[in-house]
Amino acid sequence: MERNSHIINVVAIAGMCIALSSYTTVFASAKDENIFTKTGNLKGGFIVHVGCGDGTLIAALGNNKQYVIQGLEKDHEQVERARHTVRATGAYGRLSIKHWQGRRLPFAENQVNLLIIDDGDTGLLASEIKRVLTPRGRAVVHKDCQIAALDTEPVSAEYSSYIKPVPEEIDDWPHYLYGADNNAVSRDQAVGPPQRIQWVCGPAYARSHEINSSMAAMVAAGGRIFYIWDEGPVGQPEKRFPSQWSLIARDGFNGVLLWKLPMPDWGWRQWHVESRWDNPRERASMLRQLPRTTTRRLVAAGQELYVTLGYEAPVSVLYAASGQLLHVLEGTEGTDEILLDSETLFLCVRDTDRTHTAPGRDFRLSQNNGGIVAVDPQNGRILWKSE
Structure with missing residues (x-):
């Protein structure tokens, strides 16, 4: 009987250790919240947190209403905890949690402004990170997450950062007719026949054809x-x-x-x-x-x-x-x-x-x-x- 109780105690302690270990990087991320947004001077945009744990960091970052944030988590129990955390903020929808199996990120190319990686057991490749980041987008990687071929620079004792460069073939459109010379031709070489919709926003229609253009x-x-x-x-x-x-x-x-x-x-x-x-x-x-x-x-x-x-x-x-x-x-x-x-x-x-x-x-x-x-x-x- 004493032997059985000893085994039960060992199992209980081991279970507690496993549970606590799943929160470790999340607590570190929440504590270093300013590292993610202030380092890149991000005032608004789309943020993804890989290995979001219980959603503590997402809830903290979500106080800025200009952020749309999605957490990715492999553990089903952590997904439920994170969803509970996000619902408690009253911002569910703008903040969301997705169960994710790893390796390929569920986003189109050039879509994520800030990618926070707190889970090193995802199989993420540098090419996949670069694919989803927008030009000028930033990946902030925890020191325990080793990603080969991703050139990062330290931003704190716990995290390093990678910034996706702006391709030379992309150009701006600063005036009504591109430039001050009114020559409506840009230097952009990336524009081509549309292959898909990158994003859509409302309203779907202008006010009316019987009033000034919207x-x-x-x-x-x-x-x-x-x-x-x-x-x-x-x-x-x-x-x-x-x-x-x-x-x-x-x-x-x-x-x-x-x-x-x-x-x-x-x-x-x-x-x-x-x-x-x-x-x-x-x-x-x-x-x-x-x-x-x-x-x-x-x-x-x-x-x-x-x-x-x-x-x-x-x-x-x-x-x-x-x-x-x-x-x-x-x-x-x-x-x-x-x-x-x-x-x-x-x-x-x-x-x-x-x-x-x-x-x-x-x-x-x-x-x-x-x-x-x-x-x-x-x-x-x-x-x-x-x-």
Whole structure:
């Protein structure tokens, strides 16, 4: 009897050791949470945690609503624990757990911004890690996970990091017509006939063909896309349903929403006479046309975004990763077009006076007098103005 109880105690202790060992790397990961996001300055995107254990790290990282996170775990019991942890955050859906057998990651090419590897018994190859990472994407690997042919650099005592380089054949689209010279031809050599859908986001339809186009401008830079979109009710082109214009940023490789800024001083009421709405013939002609220069109000370059957040607003300089306002360029109210060339902003700045507009006629900035203003984008200093 004593011998049997001794065996039972040994088995119980061994079971506890096995259970505790399954949490070890997860606790280390949760403790080093800042290593994963701050090292790569990741403000938003798609994160995958291989060997997520009980989901502690995913719950901690999930406090940032700009992260979409999926945990991969081989152990069924740990999967259930992790799902329980994630449900408790109230963010299940944006955060999710998947049972995974190892070796091949269940994602398309160029889709993961941050790959955290805490399980060394997965059979992952360096080629598979490089396949799923986006350009500029980062893999953070625990020291106990040996992955051959993956060139990593230490970021802490426990982890090392690999960054996927940007292929030379990929190019940005910083202006409406690519460059400041209005030559709509990029240097991108990766573009070709579509073979699959990389990602999809809503809405599926624009608001209506009886109202201004829902898309006012779009550019791309640094692996992100930026666009001005009317999020008003679809299929309801009535005056009582106002426009809801926003400047929206998404990850260009996986479509994750990074940030959004409302643009209340944008829309047909800014450039159309409201009295024309009551005449059906007038309404049909006026609401199907955006001012021609709205597409030229948005320029992206590196980590900065230049935009007019209202129809008569000055140029705002935003941090592309988060949408944070860096500064407003003084003296640029009424900017009708933005160009960036040779690290200098060239702005077409017009008079915002509406008194010259004939009664019953639409207001267009392009009809007013103006001039060219050259600005240093780093400090906002005006370099010169045209007469």
